[in-house]
Amino acid sequence: MKLVYFAWVRERVGHETETVSLPGEVVTVSDLLDWLKARGEGYAAAFAHPEIIRVAIDRKHVAHDMELPPDGEVALFPPMTGG
Amino acid sequence: MKLVYFAWVRERVGHETETVSLPGEVVTVSDLLDWLKARGEGYAAAFAHPEIIRVAIDRKHVAHDMELPPDGEVALFPPMTGG
Amino acid sequence: MKAASPIDVRVQAEDFDISAEIRKLAGERTDIGAVVTFTGRCRDEEGRLAALELEHYPDMAETEIARIAREALRRWNLAGLTVIHRFGRILPGQNIVLVVAASTHRKAALEAADFLMDYLKSRAPFWKKEHLTSGEPGQWVNAKTEDEEALAQWRKE
Amino acid sequence: MKAASPIDVRVQAEDFDISAEIRKLAGERTDIGAVVTFTGRCRDEEGRLAALELEHYPDMAETEIARIAREALRRWNLAGLTVIHRFGRILPGQNIVLVVAASTHRKAALEAADFLMDYLKSRAPFWKKEHLTSGEPGQWVNAKTEDEEALAQWRKE
Numbered sequence: 442m443k444l445v446y447f448a449w450v451r452e453r454v455g456h457e458t459e460t461v462s463l464p465g466e467v468v469t470v471s472d473l474l475d476w477l478k479a480r481g482e483g484y485a486a487a488f489a490h491p492e493i494i495r496v497a498i499d500r501k502h503v504a505h506d507m508e509l510p511p512d513g514e515v516a517l518f519p520p521m522t523g524g
Numbered sequence: 525m526k527l528v529y530f531a532w533v534r535e536r537v538g539h540e541t542e543t544v545s546l547p548g549e550v551v552t553v554s555d556l557l558d559w560l561k562a563r564g565e566g567y568a569a570a571f572a573h574p575e576i577i578r579v580a581i582d583r584k585h586v587a588h589d590m591e592l593p594p595d596g597e598v599a600l601f602p603p604m605t606g607g
Numbered sequence: 608m609k610a611a612s613p614i615d616v617r618v619q620a621e622d623f624d625i626s627a628e629i630r631k632l633a634g635e636r637t638d639i640g641a642v643v644t645f646t647g648r649c650r651d652e653e654g655r656l657a658a659l660e661l662e663h664y665p666d667m668a669e670t671e672i673a674r675i676a677r678e679a680l681r682r683w684n685l686a687g688l689t690v691i692h693r694f695g696r697i698l699p700g701q702n703i704v705l706v707v708a709a710s711t712h713r714k715a716a717l718e719a720a721d722f723l724m725d726y727l728k729s730r731a732p733f734w735k736k737e738h739l740t741s742g743e744p745g746q747w748v749n750a751k752t753e754d755e756e757a758l759a760q761w762r763k764e
Numbered sequence: 765m766k767a768a769s770p771i772d773v774r775v776q777a778e779d780f781d782i783s784a785e786i787r788k789l790a791g792e793r794t795d796i797g798a799v800v801t802f803t804g805r806c807r808d809e810e811g812r813l814a815a816l817e818l819e820h821y822p823d824m825a826e827t828e829i830a831r832i833a834r835e836a837l838r839r840w841n842l843a844g845l846t847v848i849h850r851f852g853r854i855l856p857g858q859n860i861v862l863v864v865a866a867s868t869h870r871k872a873a874l875e876a877a878d879f880l881m882d883y884l885k886s887r888a889p890f891w892k893k894e895h896l897t898s899g900e901p902g903q904w905v906n907a908k909t910e911d912e913e914a915l916a917q918w919r920k921e
Binding site for chain 3: 796801802
């Protein structure tokens with residue numbers, strides 16, 4: 442699974458992208474956020490409030506209860522501030 | 525009193541502007557419209573429905589019950605269609 | 608940098624350039640977050656219209672538009688407002704009227720442009736006559752009841 | 765003359781020219797009565813801001829904006845729609861985003877531009893970071909609750 446980070450999520454995690462193998466119990470987007478939060482200091486800071494993190498799977502916005510696909514690009518970022 | 529006409533009011537009356545001396549009983553804008561209507565064929569056509577004619581005195585929109593000033597420029601025209 | 612006079616009203620036969628008007632109004636000003644432009648154009652109505660002839664009351668047109676613009680400035684917090692209304696013969700695809708509204712925030716600029724257009728349609732002393740492609744004599748455009756209703760809506764607020 | 769593809773979406777570092785974009789979208793078309801442009805600009809917030817840095821998600825940005833534009837085309841009868849969103853470092857007084865909406869009638873163009881901006885603010889994958897004139901480290905701009913509320917309003921309709 443490819444993960445990409447943007448804005449302060451990227452800054453706190455410390456890198457833009459990474460490829461991870463997820464344990465079997467990580468099924469939904471919400472599970473992924475909890476799993477990431479436990480990966481270390483930067484991750485803990487980035488995902489301290491997982492409910493505010495926005496997620497896109499293969500470049501489409503998804504809700505936190507969405508099931509993760511077997512493969513693909515999952516983007517994690519703060520609420521957008523475009524326009 | 526100077527009168528100026530625009531659009532189809534001007535076309536029906538047959539000229540753009542004229543100077544008139546109003547009889548004493550013509551006090552309001554409404555009186556003026558009735559007086560004009562009785563001045564001949566073109567005027568009758570232009571002021572057949574005086575209620576739809578818009579009036580400006582000295583370049584300011586006025587209501588039909590407005591009293592006419594002793595002097596000045598009275599413009600008479602159809603509802604506007606700018607913009 | 609703030610500009611002194613925020614209203615620019617012009618009544619002219621010539622066309623206008625929208626980028627140039629925005630530059631004139633907003634330029635390098637750093638307090639403007641939103642610029643809205645509205646351009647009204649002549650349509651051919653499925654080929655029926657050859658042109659529009661716009662008659663106006665020269666002495667009154669600029670004064671009346673400026674009055675409407677000042678009213679918009681009272682209602683919304685605007686950094687500037689430009690209104691240009693053309694007269695004379697205008698062909699399909701050509702511009703008739705331009706409103707540029709600049710503000711710190713978007714909703715003020717959008718609402719002010721909408722308000723300006725509603726008032727221009729029914730209060731600015733302009734009249735449109737149609738010239739037809741058929742060659743038959745054209746008619747003066749009738750004012751629409753809905754235009755008056757649009758004004759009534761702003762009065763309620 | 766009617767154009768084939770009514771949606772033009774671009775995500776770019778370069779500035780845009782509004783007159784040129786209107787020409788591209790509406791050109792000589794004789795079925796367009798109203799063109800609305802909305803330009804969002806960088807403000808300095810009373811001198812506090814030296815610049816905004818716009819980060820974006822390149823693969824997703826155009827796709828997502830195009831999706832929002834198609835939704836606007838479903839809701840309003842539009843002749844065309846152009847959206848340009850810049851990224852990178854943008855100075856106060858410079859442009860950030862442009863929406864051009866063309867329609868037969870005015871209200872459709874105004875509403876579509878408003879809708880587009882509400883959705884761009886909360887759905888297009890862009891993030892603004894402030895650079896301060898004080899030299900202190902700048903913050904990421906916080907999303908506003910009112911932006912989400914603006915979206916909710918369109919969903920009700």
